[in-house]
Amino acid sequence: MKSLRPRALRAANDMPDIIFNSQHFELSRGETLLQCLLRHRQAIPHGCQAGVCQSCRLKLVTADGTIDIAAAQSGLSPSQRAENLFLSCQLQPRQSLEVALAHDGRDWQPATITECRQISNSVWQLSLATALRWQPGQYINLTLNGVDSRCYSATNLAGSGHLQLHIRRFPDGQVSDALCQRQPGSAVHIMGPVGEFLLRDDRPAKRLLLLGSGTGLAPLLAIAQHALLRLPDTPITLIHCARTPAELYDCDALQALQANSAITVQRAQWGEAAGDGNLPTLDTQLDELGPLGSDQCYLSGSSAFVQRYQRGLFMRGASRAQIFSEAFLDFSQQV
Ligand SMILES: Cc1cc2nc3c(=O)[nH]c(=O)nc-3n(C[C@H](O)[C@H](O)[C@H](O)COP(=O)(O)OP(=O)(O)OC[C@H]3O[C@@H](n4cnc5c(N)ncnc54)[C@H](O)[C@@H]3O)c2cc1C
Ligand code: FES
Incomplete structure (x- = not known):
């Protein structure tokens, strides 16, 4: 220029x-x-x-x-x-x-919180009324003050007029702490959607393997719902995992998936403390799935989790071209 x-x-x-x-x-x-x-x-x-x-x-x-x-x-x-x-x-x-x-048609737009509900000791479920459309697996940016923004993944399919999020609340976090204290009726601003963590329904796979740590479950819920529509004959295994059992949580969307015979939902623990409690370790569960050469794998969670299991899946036979991931950039590396 x-x-x-x-x-x-x-x-x-x-x-x-x-x-x-x-x-x-x-x-x-x-x-x-x-x-x-x-x-x-x-x-x-x-x-x-x-x-x-x-x-x-x-x-x-x-x-x-x-x-x-x-x-x-x-x-x-x-x-x-x-x-x-x-x-x-x-x-x-x-x-x-x-x-x-930048004014590129992707400006911040207002959305109204219609639900802000605690669903575990550290996770809140938020619903926002919005006309925004997104693809399953994508995330939006959200800001409360017009300056500090954070990314949050949609847990649901677009089209209902509601965007649902799972927010892990960091007590000293700049955005999540304030967001989880908002009441229904409060206004926020969102921008997006962003991201390429999408279902690859153009590539054949014998099974979809979805691994989400902590609120890394969020985009996988949307991807799993999308896969049920687009790939009804492909079995899905969804493993919700965390470093500690307390970081696992339940929600309506997960229960609905659990009730679907095309999906196997499991829970597991990974990291240094894995194996100490009642939960199976993620490594054991992955070993039990057998070679992953024909699987399409989706990984979502902290950078530490994603890096570790990109390698873990590859070592179990998954092709690098069939491993898709979304790393939540967090400083604490706890989820
Ligand atoms: C693509 C993407 C999708 C995401 N989707 C979700 C989602 O669906 N759900 C979800 O809960 N999260 C998601 N995240 C994470 C989310 O965007 C925020 O990072 C998270 O909510 C923390 O934001 P915060 O403002 O509350 O905390 P922050 O203020 O950013 O701090 C987070 C934690 O790190 C600590 N910290 C802050 N700065 C530092 C530093 N410099 N050094 C060391 N520690 C520090 C804080 O004390 C706090 O404990 C996603 C992230 C990405 C990139
Ligand atoms: S702040 Fe620049 S891309 Fe996120």
Whole structure:
């Protein structure tokens, strides 16, 4: 992209100058564009700061010289790329830039909480009234204050006018703690849907194996319901697991799946404490399933869980091309 207003953009001391909302902000060494704007108290929606949630999208307006933003456009659609949108948490500019908030038809939209119910010691079930549509397995970004956002996966199929979420409440978490205290009738803002963790019904499989740790169950509930419609002859094994039995929970959707003869639902424990209690270990259950060479596998939960069982499934014969995963970027690595 060619410079349109180089003189206005160039900073006196060679540190890039960022123009946003007609104000100039100086970038510090090693900072991302998002970090710079947040340091200057600009209200830029953001969440993961890892290039996943897409909530920090900005539009490049002008640049001082040529700039390649392709590396900061990962996961964006071709039309978003063509409009010079990029993820501001993924760009460390070396030159001065002017940027603006993205208005790409995926703006934040209001939704109303219709249910906020505790379903275990640490998990709340939320229903939101919304016209948003999503594909089973996708997630939305949710914000309470217009700035801090977090990703949450839909547990249900779109079309009912309600989006259902399972939220693990972190007592010191910035968003989940406040969200789980909201009353029905409260307003939130959501954006999306986002994500490619979808049922691959174009690929043959003898069995679908769904493994979810903690609230990693959420997208698998939607995928399982979708699979029952799209692949009625393919058996499904859904294993809900956690590091500790207390992190497992029950819900209506899981019970409905359990009542369906096409699905086998199991519970298991993984991690260092696995095998100490009454629950079978996830490794034992996977061994009992036999070689996984003909399975299609879906993994969802903390990064630690996903990494461990991507390898675990591969070691049991699953093809890497048939393992699909969604890692919840959490700091605690507890679920
Ligand atoms: C694609 C995707 C889908 C997701 N789907 C779901 C879902 O369906 N359900 C669900 O419950 N969650 C889901 N998550 C996780 C969710 O987005 C949030 O990460 C989670 O709710 C925590 O947010 P929080 O604001 O409450 O906590 P945060 O404020 O982000 O903190 C989380 C925990 O980490 C600790 N922490 C915060 N910052 C640091 C740090 N710098 N170093 C060490 N520890 C730190 C906090 O003390 C707290 O205990 C998903 C995540 C992704 C990426
Ligand atoms: S904050 Fe940039 S992609 Fe999540």
